[in-house]
Amino acid sequence: MEKMRIAIAGISEMRWRGNGTTTTSSGNLVMHSGTKDGGRSGVGIYVSKQYKQALISWSPVSDRIIIARFRCKARHITIVQCYAPTEDASDDIKDDFYNALTSSLTRIERGYIKILMGDFNAKIGPKNNGLETIMGRHGVGTRSNNGDRLIDLCQTFQLVIGGIAFPHKEIHKYTWTSPNGHTRNQIDHICISRKWRRSLMDVRNRRSDHELIIGELLIKLRRNSNTVNRTTRRPPPINIQRLSESNLSTRMATTLREEMTTQPLNHSWEQTCSILRSTAEEMLGTRQRRRTDWTSAHTWELISKRNSLKSKADHDCRARDEHKELCKMVKKSARNDKRKLLDKLAENAESAANTNNMRSLYQIISQLTGSCHRRTQPVRDTEGRLLTGDEAQLQRWRQHFMEISCTEQPSSTQDNFRSIVPSHNLRVSPTAPSIREIKDAIRKLKRNKAAGDDGIPAELLQINTQLMAETLHPHFNNIWERKNRANNTR
Structure with a gap:
């Protein structure tokens, strides 16, 4: 499987006992379903290590049917691998198998991509009169009783038999050769939902004693995400280009001042952001991201x-x-x-x-x-040697922070990040910044930069620097007071 770069493979006549999963030495996954004593039956599904993360679940139905579900970007995929009775089996055995297979396909959720594959021991043949929607004209041999059963199943569940839909040499169509080499049949098949027929690029065999049939499926699988989805999204950017319009910035500053005066003196920073954001969206609007339609x-x-x-x-x-x-x-x-x-x-x-x-x-x-990801720069010591260990890199960062903070290094190494922050920083003033200092800092903010998580760009604060400085001054005072209280309690 690894040599032929097969992502997912169905196995018939596996002959493994019981049900379970096995991980190979190279990291590939094998799921199997069989009887307690093994026997000649048994089915399994092989999944390469690259696609194990796309597996959602799997369920053993019987020693002839196994089901696996995979996560996909387009639709989720359900693969049903089976091993049908031979043509010589009694009708009761065939009926039991196809009843179980019908029940398994019925339980598949609506919208899933169904892929039915395995050793059906069914000869379909090339005649497709009235069956053009489920099969092509490139079959081999004469249709058998098992072939009629498989065709009826495909008609019921809107499946297309893939091996008969692609023109190939006959030597690439046979899936079974008798031991004496005189008899050849096409009895293994891969079927897919008719809606996704165009995603099946090709189906042909790979020659061996019992021919391996391979289908090329052009659908991208997606890994299971263990991270929690974010419930809140970053708000759309404000259309700050409209600030260049005449009198708009003046009217917006007047509106902001009226909104701020109605708020209590001890209102929170979240309320201030909400006022700025709502006023800007109402007067300036938001900028919607549009894709360029370059198709003629x-x-x-x-x-x-x-x-x-x-x-x-x-x-x-x-x-x-x-x-x-x-x-x-x-x-x-x-x-x-x-x-x-x-x-x-x-x-x-x-x-x-x-x-x-x-x-x-x-x-x-x-x-x-296109997008370019910034590479992580390596950490080096003071002499330029590359540091590879985590502890050495952490010690180097600790040394760097101590150097820029103009304090002495602590004698003991601690994992807590608080130990590298000095208790007194000579560069930070013990008093809160004044309105004039906040006003100067707002003026120095660079324009045309992306806003933070609050969605407030610098241009919005620079509409009226005096008003914004007066609005931000109480918040800075609260920060300095909480910091002083925390230092006094230590």
Whole structure:
């Protein structure tokens, strides 16, 4: 499995005792379902170590059926691996198997992508008259009784038999060869929900004594997230570009002063943020993130034509050829549209560079290059040697903070971060900042910077620096008073 880079595999005639999971030495996962004494039956599902995190749950139904559920970005996937009775088995045994299989498929939640695969011991054949929606014309052999049962099951649950839908040489269609090498049959199949037929890219065998049938599925799996989802989202950015409009900033400052005077003297910082945010949203509005629609009308017309032929392409050869040609034309037209967009952005970047508009230039460069993650810089000691251990890096950070705080290092090393913070800092004034100092600090704030978690940008505070300084002064006093009380209690 690792050599052929198989992500998920179904195994028939596994012959393992009982039910359970096994992790291989290389980290791959094997789930199995069998009888107590083993026997010739038994089924299992192999999952590579790269996709173990996508597994939601699994359940053994019997020694012939096992079910596994996987998390996927599009829809969750339910894989049913089975091992059907042979053609020589009695009708009662076949009925029991297909009744259990029908019950298992019925319990799958609506909206899941169903993948039914395994050794069905069923010959389908190439004839698909009246069955074009569930099978193609590329089968091998003559349809058997098990084949009729499988077709009825696929019709009931809207499944498509994948191995018969793709044209291949016959040597790539056979899934079982007799020991004498004279008899070959196509009895192993992979079926998928008809709605997701286009996600199944190919199905063919890999030649061995009992042919391995492989299907290529173009669906991205997603890992199970153990983190708790955030209940609150960052508010949308305020449209601060409107502050350049005449008289708008003056009217907004007047409104803010009226709102602030109605609040009590000891109101909290959350109330102040709420007033600033609500007033700004009411008068300036928010800035909605919009995606650039670079696809031309000609491309959209080709896409609509291609989509109209999608349903006919499964059972009409002419429609299939026309659909393939339209797919090529859509890709070519989309590439041309994308190239025109890049050329336009390059011209805008050149124009911004010539006019010394660095902000627009860097925005265009960021749009062209995409998001870039900042790399973590290594920690080095005072002599430039690289520190690899956690304790050595922590000691170096402790030494750095002591140097910038102009205090002596403590003699004992403690894991608590509070031990590296000095009890008295000469750079911090013991008294709270005045209104004038707060006003000067607001004026020095840089513009065009992202707002914090409160969603208050610097431009909003700079509308009226005197008003904002008077508003923030009580909050700074409360901070200094709480800090002094905490120092006195130590």
